[in-house]
Amino acid sequence: MKKPATKASSEFFSINLFKSWLPFLETVQTYNGTKFRLDLLAGLTVALVALPQAMAYAFIAGVEPQYGIYALIVGSIVAALFGSSRHLHTGPVNASSIVIAATMTPYIHQENYMAMVFLLALLAGVFQLGAGLFKLGNLAQFISSSVLIGFMAGAALLIIINQVPNLLGLPQSSGLTFLNNISGIGENIARVDTAAICIGVGTVLLVLTINRLSPKSPAGIPYIPSYLLALLAAAGLVVLFGLIDKGIVVVGNIPAQLPPLSAPALDLTTINLLAASALALTVISISETIASAKSIGSLAGDKIDANQELVGQGLAKIAVAFFSGMPVSGSFTRTALNFRAGAQTRFAAVFSGILIFIIVIIFSPIARYIPVAALAGVIMVLVTNMVNWDHVVITLKTTKSDAVVMLATFTATLLFSLDTAIYIGVGLSLVLFLRKAGHPRLIELEYDQTNGFQEMKPADKRRIPEISIVHIEGDIFFGAAEFFENEIGRIASRPGLKVLILRVKSASCLDATSIMGLMRFAENMKKTDKLLVVSGVTGEVERVFRRSGLDKVVGKENIFFSDVAVLKSTKKALHRALEYVNSKGEGEYRVSLFYDRPDKAKVNK
Incomplete structure (x- = not known):
């Protein structure tokens, strides 16, 4: 039948x-x-x-x-x-x-x-x-x-x-x-x-x-x-x-x-x-x-x-x-x-x-x-x-990379074979994009009990904090992994630093290269008796952490999930950091969020 x-x-x-x-x-x-x-x-x-x-x-x-x-x-x-x-x-x-x-x-x-x-x-x-x-x-x-x-x-x-x-x-x-x-x-x-x-x-x-x-x-x-x-x-x-x-x-x-x-x-x-x-x-x-x-x-x-x-x-x-x-x-x-x-x-x-x-x-x-x-x-x-000459003017004025790509493609079209010109233009635009994407922004804020989290201004006097919170904006993929690892490594090497909190709510595209870099960083933090805490963890990032085993390396007690309330998970991470510092018998504490270009950075809440 x-x-x-x-x-x-x-x-x-x-x-x-x-x-x-x-x-x-x-x-x-x-x-x-x-x-x-x-x-x-x-x-x-x-x-x-x-x-x-x-x-x-x-x-x-x-x-x-x-x-x-x-x-x-x-x-x-x-x-x-x-x-x-x-x-x-x-x-x-x-x-x-x-x-x-x-x-x-x-x-x-x-x-x-x-x-x-x-x-x-x-x-x-x-x-x-x-x-x-x-x-x-x-x-x-x-x-x-x-x-x-x-x-x-x-x-x-x-x-x-x-x-x-x-x-x-x-x-x-x-x-x-x-x-x-x-x-x-x-x-x-x-x-x-x-x-x-x-x-x-x-x-x-x-x-x-x-x-x-x-x-x-x-x-x-x-x-x-x-x-x-x-x-x-x-x-x-x-x-x-x-x-x-x-x-x-x-x-x-x-x-x-x-x-x-x-x-x-x-x-x-x-x-x-x-x-x-x-x-x-x-x-x-x-x-x-x-x-x-x-x-x-x-x-x-x-x-x-x-x-x-x-x-x-x-x-x-x-x-x-x-x-x-x-x-x-x-x-x-x-x-x-x-x-x-x-x-x-x-x-x-x-x-x-x-x-x-x-x-x-x-x-x-x-x-x-x-x-x-x-x-x-x-x-x-x-x-x-x-x-479209209006588009030409817009392209020339918008960003340097746009202008460079357009002028390079224009010149290549006149000097080389046209298929080569297309490949030059597409290749150059991808290189410039990857160069830009390879530098995620790290944003620093200062924390106090009255005003909460505040952006630090260029004129503010910086003090070396016992706890540093790094707010990450951008793609943390293989092209950005080395830059990212070097930057957080530089922050972690500050004298007196005990805890580094990574806020990853605005980070995306984590891949195997960036995860392995984070694993190395977490292990180095442990070896120097320091603590890595991660906040603002979304569902997608949590899946990457779990599948790769990074959650076990960092410790599940040190991972805080994103919340609808602004910076709520970061506040929880901060409490965890203070507990750790207190357990080490340290003195008075001051908390700041780190960024590399304070004059241009803004927190994505």
């Missing part, structure tokens, strides 16, 4: 679990005609902006425009179906495009160049999908804003310098670093093409003019698609005046077809070459995507599942790898536009992908004549939105 299915197994195959793997099913259940109409309008609005952006970002990445378009069509649809946000729009983006260019430039003449680009998308997709499946959605919070701001600022400047030759009609530099581009421009400056300059500058002016003068919707969205119109106008001029014959470079044929199947380069040698860059691409994508989804989600009143968003982004990258697309990511600009355009559900992004394909079919005959200089002009305008 078969055993009945357990409750757990039935829940596993329940419709709710099915929906968690296919989140768009829940959207389908409540979909109606009104939502369809609003989503379709929002999808069209985004499509008209996204199409020229995709071509421009493909150009930045060093691939032909159709690969950006294919990525936009496939990426926007797949990410929308499997992600968490109902507004997030996915496709080629500025930051990822410059990383792709920096990664792929050394291999540009290889026969399997595009297969390597597809592999880069596949690897980044696998990394991001894995991060989502292993519930690492909060990983983005460990990448400081200082790193991202510095990287974005450096990438923006790098993109601008990289597009100057296209705007001037000059040949491109062989490298992608800031210095290589500056050198290349200087060497070829005498070959400036006046027609290319006129087209590029004219495109910039036309985009800015349309954005300024175009009638706008109640949400502030221009009714006229400035980027698309400017590129089509430039293409019209090329055809009208026969500028191809006069040396103007155009983007060339853009196939009006569905994204074709593609095969990434899957050999181990190529995988090893691109893995580090794919990881850097993943780091950038996670940060951009989660930030975009959460910022717009907060405006819309939506709760974002970061892990599900990573799953959607990972699947989108994997999909574009097999449908001839460059790597994609969540776009803040297009996500905000999607929200402002009135998108109601995830299907707005799906409709934008479908509409982009239709627009390409309509305009592909003339799109082939879009001049490279015009694309460079569009890129110049787009790049101005990459950097």
